[in-house]
Amino acid sequence: xxxxxxxxxxxxxxxxxxxxxxxxxxxxxxxxxxxxxxxxxxxxxxxxxxxxxxxxxxxxxxxxxxxxxxxxxxxxxxxxxxxxxxxxxxxxxxxxxxxxxxxxxxxxxxxxxxxxxxxxxxxxxxxxxxxxxxxxxxxxxxxxxxxxxxxxxxxxxxxxxxxxxxxxxxxxxxxxxxxxxxxxxxxxxxxxxxxxxxxxxxxxxxxxxxxxxxxxxxxxxxxxxxxxxxxxxxxxxxxxxxxxxxxxxxxxxxxxxxxxxxxxxxxxxxxxxxxxxxxxxxxxxxxxxxxxxxxxxxxxxxxxxxxxxxxxxxxxxxxxxxxxxxxxxxxxxxxxxxxxxxxxxxxxxxxxxxxxxxxxxxxxxxxxxxxxxxxxxxxxxxxxxxxxxxxxxxxxxxxxxxxxxxxxxxxxxxxxxxxxxxxxxxxxxxxxxxxxxxxxxxxxxxxxxxxxxxxxxxxxxxxxxxxxxxxxxxxxxxxxxxxxxxxxxxxxxxxxxxxxxxxxxxxxxxxxxxxx
Amino acid sequence: xxxxxxxxxxxxxxxxxxxxxxxxxxxxxxxxxxxxxxxxxxxxxxxxxxxxxxxxxxxxxxxxxxxxxxxxxxxxxxxxxxxxxxxxxxxxxxxxxxxxxxxxxxxxxxxxxxxxxxxxxxxxxxxxxxxxxxxxxxxxxxxxxxxxxxxxxxxxxxxxxxxxxxxxxxxxxxxxxxxxxxxxxxxxxxxxxxxxxxxxxxxxxxxxxxxxxxxxxxxxxxxxxxxxxxxxxxxxxxxxxxxxxxxxxxxxxxxxxxxxxxxxxxxxxxxxxxxxxxxxxxxxxxxxxxxxxxxxxxxxxxxxxxxxxxxxxxxxxxxxxxxxxxxxxxxxxxxxxxxxxxxxxxxxxxxxxxxxxxxxxxxxxxxxxxxxxxxxxxxxxxxxxxxxxxxxxxxxxxxxxx
Numbered sequence: 001x002x003x004x005x006x007x008x009x010x011x012x013x014x015x016x017x018x019x020x021x022x023x024x025x026x027x028x029x030x031x032x033x034x035x036x037x038x039x040x041x042x043x044x045x046x047x048x049x050x051x052x053x054x055x056x057x058x059x060x061x062x063x064x065x066x067x068x069x070x071x072x073x074x075x076x077x078x079x080x081x082x083x084x085x086x087x088x089x090x091x092x093x094x095x096x097x098x099x100x101x102x103x104x105x106x107x108x109x110x111x112x113x114x115x116x117x118x119x120x121x122x123x124x125x126x127x128x129x130x131x132x133x134x135x136x137x138x139x140x141x142x143x144x145x146x147x148x149x150x151x152x153x154x155x156x157x158x159x160x161x162x163x164x165x166x167x168x169x170x171x172x173x174x175x176x177x178x179x180x181x182x183x184x185x186x187x188x189x190x191x192x193x194x195x196x197x198x199x200x201x202x203x204x205x206x207x208x209x210x211x212x213x214x215x216x217x218x219x220x221x222x223x224x225x226x227x228x229x230x231x232x233x234x235x236x237x238x239x240x241x242x243x244x245x246x247x248x249x250x251x252x253x254x255x256x257x258x259x260x261x262x263x264x265x266x267x268x269x270x271x272x273x274x275x276x277x278x279x280x281x282x283x284x285x286x287x288x289x290x291x292x293x294x295x296x297x298x299x300x301x302x303x304x305x306x307x308x309x310x311x312x313x314x315x316x317x318x319x320x321x322x323x324x325x326x327x328x329x330x331x332x333x334x335x336x337x338x339x340x341x342x343x344x345x346x347x348x349x350x351x352x353x354x355x356x357x358x359x360x361x362x363x364x365x366x367x368x369x370x371x372x373x374x375x376x377x378x379x380x381x382x383x384x385x386x387x388x389x390x391x392x393x394x395x396x397x398x399x400x401x402x403x404x405x406x407x408x409x410x411x412x413x414x415x416x417x418x419x420x421x422x423x424x425x426x427x428x429x430x431x432x433x434x435x436x437x438x439x440x441x442x443x444x445x446x447x448x449x450x451x452x453x454x455x456x457x458x459x460x461x462x463x464x465x466x467x468x469x470x471x472x473x474x475x476x477x478x479x480x481x482x483x484x485x486x487x488x489x490x491x492x493x494x495x496x497x498x499x500x501x502x503x504x505x506x507x508x509x510x511x512x513x514x515x516x
Numbered sequence: 517x518x519x520x521x522x523x524x525x526x527x528x529x530x531x532x533x534x535x536x537x538x539x540x541x542x543x544x545x546x547x548x549x550x551x552x553x554x555x556x557x558x559x560x561x562x563x564x565x566x567x568x569x570x571x572x573x574x575x576x577x578x579x580x581x582x583x584x585x586x587x588x589x590x591x592x593x594x595x596x597x598x599x600x601x602x603x604x605x606x607x608x609x610x611x612x613x614x615x616x617x618x619x620x621x622x623x624x625x626x627x628x629x630x631x632x633x634x635x636x637x638x639x640x641x642x643x644x645x646x647x648x649x650x651x652x653x654x655x656x657x658x659x660x661x662x663x664x665x666x667x668x669x670x671x672x673x674x675x676x677x678x679x680x681x682x683x684x685x686x687x688x689x690x691x692x693x694x695x696x697x698x699x700x701x702x703x704x705x706x707x708x709x710x711x712x713x714x715x716x717x718x719x720x721x722x723x724x725x726x727x728x729x730x731x732x733x734x735x736x737x738x739x740x741x742x743x744x745x746x747x748x749x750x751x752x753x754x755x756x757x758x759x760x761x762x763x764x765x766x767x768x769x770x771x772x773x774x775x776x777x778x779x780x781x782x783x784x785x786x787x788x789x790x791x792x793x794x795x796x797x798x799x800x801x802x803x804x805x806x807x808x809x810x811x812x813x814x815x816x817x818x819x820x821x822x823x824x825x826x827x828x829x830x831x832x833x834x835x836x837x838x839x840x841x842x843x844x845x846x847x848x849x850x851x852x853x854x855x856x857x858x859x860x861x862x863x864x865x866x867x868x869x870x871x872x873x874x875x876x877x878x879x880x881x882x883x884x885x886x887x888x889x890x891x892x893x894x895x896x897x898x899x900x901x902x903x904x905x906x907x908x909x910x911x912x913x914x915x916x917x918x
Contacts, residue, residue: 058797079799094794096787098909107787108798110780117778159798 007070009034009198010055010086010167015064017050024050026222027064032167037189037199039213041206043242043439045409047222048202049091052169056088057081068167087160088169091176093152097145102127104144105159130158134191150181157188168192169200174208175437178297179467179499186212204242204439206235207468218242243441253451256475259288262459263309263428268318270304278304280483281318286428286459291450293462293474297502301483302463303345306432309461310342311335323427336365341426343417345433345463351417352405359387359401362420394419395445411442418446422453429453432463447473467495467502534583541574541590549597552604553616559609564601568594615874619753624873626754626762627828629859629866631656631820631837633765635844636851636858637772638816642688644776644853645809646789646910650706651691652817653841654713658683659818660825661717664730664832673735677822684818685811687713692810696803699914710841718834730831737761737827761823768816773855785809789908792915802915817841843890850893853907865890 008031017025025047032038040048053059055066057075065072068084075081081088095104102123111122127140136154144152153173160168170189174182189199189212203209209216210233217227218241225241240246263286272278278301286292296302307313309320311332320328322338336342344350352361363372363383371382387401394415398408405413414434421429431450435443450473454460464470470477471491479487479501487501548567551558575590604612635652642649662683667676687709694705725731739757746756776782784805787795792802824840825832843865850864851857872886 056797077799078797082799088797090797094791094797096790096794098790099783099787103783107783107795108780108800110783112780117774118780118783163798 006033008032008067009069010200011067011070012051012055013065013067015051015054015066016062017047017054017059018062023222025054025061025064028219028222028224030217030224030227032198032200033214034198035193035196036214037193037201037212039201039203039209039216040219041203041209041216041238041242042219043204043441044411044437045221046219046242048219049171050222051219052088052171052200052202055081056086056169082163082165085164085166086169087157087163087165087167089153089156089160089171089173091171091173093156095144095152095155097143099144100140101138101142101144101147101155101158102140104155105140105162107159109163126162127158130161134161134188136188148181149176150178150184153177153181153185154188157192166196167198167200169202171202172204173201174203174205178465180297180503182208206238206242206440209238210235220244239440242439251447251451251472253473254455256290256454258290258475259457261285262288262323263461264319264321265309266319266321268305268308268320269316270301270308270313271316272301272304277316278483279308282480282483282485283318284478284485286461288427288459289454289457290475291454291460291462291473293464293470293477294480295464295467295470295477295498295502296480298465300480302432302480304483305480306342306345306430306463309335309430310340336424339425339427341421341424341429341458343414343421343429343431343434345436347410347413347417347436352413354404354406356405357402358391358396358399358405358408358416359384361405361416362387362390362401362423365420365424390419390423391416394449411438411445414438414442414446418449422449426458428459428461430461430463433465434462435464435466435469467498471495471498534578534581535586537574538578538583538586538590541571541578542586542593544574545571545590545593545597548594549601549604552601554609554613554618557609557612559605561602561605564597564605568596568598568601570594571597615871619750621867621870621874622754623758624870625863625867626758627866628869628873629862630759630762630765631824631828631840632844632847632862632865633769633859634761634820634823635817635841636847636862637768637855638813638820639845639848640772640776640813640853640855640858641785641809641816642813643848643911644789644908645785645806646792646908646913646915647692647695647806647810648702648706648912649691649810649813650703650842650845651687651709651713652813652844653837653839654706654710655684655687655814655817656821656824656841656844657710657717657835657837658687658713659821660836661721661821661832663818663822664734664825665720665724667736667826668731668734671735673737673826676735676826677737677819680818680822680825681815682818684814684816684821686814687818688811688814689807691814692807695810695914696806699916702912702914714835721832721834725832729833732831734826734830736830737823759823759827761819761827769855769859776855786908789910792910796915796917802917806915817844820844846890846893849907850890861890861893864893 010032012028012030014027014029015025016027028051030051040051042048050059054061055075057077057080060076066075067073073084075084102120105127106123111119113119124140131138136158138151138154144155157168173185177185193199201209201213210230213230215227215229216233216238218225218238220242265282265284267281267283268279269277269281270279282305284292294302304313308315311327311330311334314329318328319326322335322340325338327335327338348354353364366372367378371379371386373379384401391401396412396415396419398412405416408416434446434450438446450460450462462470462473474491477489477491477493477498478485479498481502481504486504489498544567548564548571550556551563571594572591575587575594578587578590635656639649639652659680663676663680666679667673691705691709694700695702737760739759740763741757742755746752776785784795784800788800788802788805796802821837824836844862847861847865848858850861851859868886868889872883875883875886
């Protein structure tokens with residue numbers, strides 16, 4: 001077969017990959033045309049990353065063939081994938097934090113003096129040349145640990161370009177980015193596309209897929225469902241293909257009935273790890289039966305605020321009151337006992353003990369209380385039967401009370417965290433990025449549950465980087481910028497207006513109103 | 517005009533930088549003690565106390581301004597200088613003269629430091645690739661034994677050195693197989709190898725040499741005599757007659773620095789030790805890199821052992837390394853996994869050994885105290901009191917391919 005412009009640069013035929021007990025890819029066909037962005041859409045666990053890891057030589061397929069430029073090839077290792085012009089930007093970056101940008105980019109393809117010594121000057125020149133060509137603005141001498149996540153992602157792209165890739169795989173590239181960084185990434189991808197790069201874009205976010213992709217292939221439970229062109233595709237239609245049923249993309253909720261103030265924060269200031277003031281005298285109130293959303297770009301003091309509200313970080317000054325009792329600088333346990341529930345933003349690091357069973361994770365807060373323990377002794381039987389009930393109520397799939405938390409999918413792990421926090425019947429629920437990394441089905445569940453908790457009369461404080469989420473869930477919206485609340489909106493605010501406030505644009509106005 | 521003023525301010529700021537003040541504190545403290553020692557032998561405590569006090573003050577000033585490591589060293593040295601200075605002025609001049617012979621101390625320091633240098637640099641290769649190597653001790657010991665065995669039986673120190681290196685490589689291969697292939701716990705395997713080496717060399721030593729010990733006339737690694745410089749003040753007695761292996765250790769130091777930090781090989785070794793998956797995804801074989809690094813470490817540690825038996829001492833006895841492998845590991849950590857850092861630490865530990873060897877004439881308990889110095893300093897370095905030594909990120913963690 002001769003190579004014509006119509007020949008796909010890449011074709012996968014009947015790819016099948018089995019893991020013990022799981023059919024991760026079931027005879028998947030996929031093709032990539034020259035210069036297109038082809039999105040691979042699916043829920044977590046649908047087999048997107050597995051398929052790409054097979055293509056990149058990290059997994060070996062059980063069946064199926066790979067064709068590059070119409071020619072069948074076998075790819076046994078990343079090295080062979082690189083040699084075929086395939087580059088991959090992994091979801092968790094494959095960068096070495098203590099090394100410089102240039103060192104990371106040239107690793108394993110180093111330019112040398114006399115074939116022996118590293119020629120880092122040449123490496124730096126090449127990096128500068130590439131980053132000029134694509135307008136990346138990256139200092140090749142900077143250590144990777146000192147640059148932002150968005151810049152690290154560009155280093156990953158540069159790594160692939162440096163190795164001469166003409167097929168670029170991006171695995172969930174926006175998962176770690178702020179909305180602005182995501183926009184910049186899309187700009188970069190469009191430039192690359194113009195230069196003739198063919199791009200596979202893995203995602204579970206409908207909106208960004210519709211924004212960037214030329215064609216969209218939907219995977220569900222390891223099977224290819226359909227490939228559709230962007231023209232004519234809709235969010236609702238894609239969601240149906242992805243989940244296999246109709247999905248409620250908008251949250252259905254009644255007007256709030258706010259009652260008394262349950263969480264009262266007064267002039268709170270908090271220092272970050274570098275001992276700089278990250279939260280600068282914030283005051284806010286959350287009433288019984290309302291959801292207050294805090295919108296903001298990552299790194300504007302949200303983490304420090306959450307930590308201080310939950311007793312994980314001391315407050316520099318100010319006061320935090322939960323249900324009328326001052327809990328400022330009390331321990332995390334005091335906060336919990338006063339009726340605070342906390343869905344942490346990083347469930348893997350702060351929400352769950354991955355090596356523990358689900359029952360143990362569910363008992364993590366209330367292990368000292370009946371029926372979980374009596375006279376200082378744990379009662380495993382009671383813990384397990386109690387956990388079984390919770391797992392059922394919260395529809396946690398993929399394991400029973402004695403399954404390790406690490407073996408669950410992200411969505412189900414999050415359900416476990418929510419089950420634990422909600423079952424303690426808290427008066428105040430702090431939900432930090434409750435849907436981070438979740439797929440549409442799980443997001444729907446979490447959103448519905450948060451609204452239900454509000455209707456039960458809890459005060460819910462939602463901190464999220466997703467504008468959509470804040471807009472659709474909140475009854476009131478506060479915008480956090482550089483450690484301060486710079487604006488307050490009702491949920492009918494436009495996305496643009498909210499976005500401007502999040503980048504500090506509305507601050508002067510707000511100050512003007514405050515002084516007037 | 518304005519430019520000039522700005523430049524002047526800038527230079528001034530650079531001089532009163534915490535780092536330079538801390539270094540000044542270290543120098544001043546050391547000077548204070550040096551004044552009361554031969555050949556100057558000032559018989560007053562004024563010098564060590566006044567200068568030690570200055571050193572402490574400079575150190576505290578630097579510590580409070582962020583230069584923690586050097587600052588604390590200045591403080592520690594200042595206090596030590598006051599204490600030791602007072603001790604020295606209270607002891608007789610005769611005693612001082614017998615202990616403090618600078619050129620002899622320095623030559624002796626090099627002899628004690630060399631086995632540590634080889635093993636520490638060996639350890640650097642292994643640990644930079646992400647494999648903990650507490651088996652340095654065993655590799656050194658087997659290097660020492662098999663070097664003397666082959667040298668004696670084959671009547672050649674060259675073959676002795678080669679045999680020692682081969683023994684070290686063999687043990688390293690076992691270590692690598694368990695740690696890399698079977699993904700066992702690296703500390704447990706390292707400990708097992710240490711015991712294996714101890715038992716094996718002990719058994720063979722008794723079996724081959726019995727109670728008589730190694731013969732006196734074994735072929736030894738020759739000394740390098742430099743008649744041209746032997747008359748030079750101070751340098752002559754220190755460097756004029758040193759073992760070949762000591763000179764080679766200087767070469768090794770430079771070569772290993774170049775390899776680790778100036779070649780693609782070093783970049784790859786370090787990448788495997790920091791983030792093996794990242795290295796894997798760009799096509800570096802993590803297993804092959806680690807195997808090569810661990811075997812290199814075994815060879816180098818064994819060379820240190822070979823120097824000990826057929827270079828330095830000229831004989832072998834059971835467990836003759838006596839913990840030097842662990843001290844080398846301490847030097848590696850104290851030197852922050854860098855060749856020159858590890859070498860500096862090895863020199864410091866070598867100096868304390870040299871001093872400990874001479875001190876018994878003066879005070880037996882003080883000698884023992886100096887032998888504990890490496891461990892105390894390493895504890896301080898690892899605990900992070902004076903600016904933490906940060907290990908490679910993936911050290912001790914076996915890598916499983918997906």
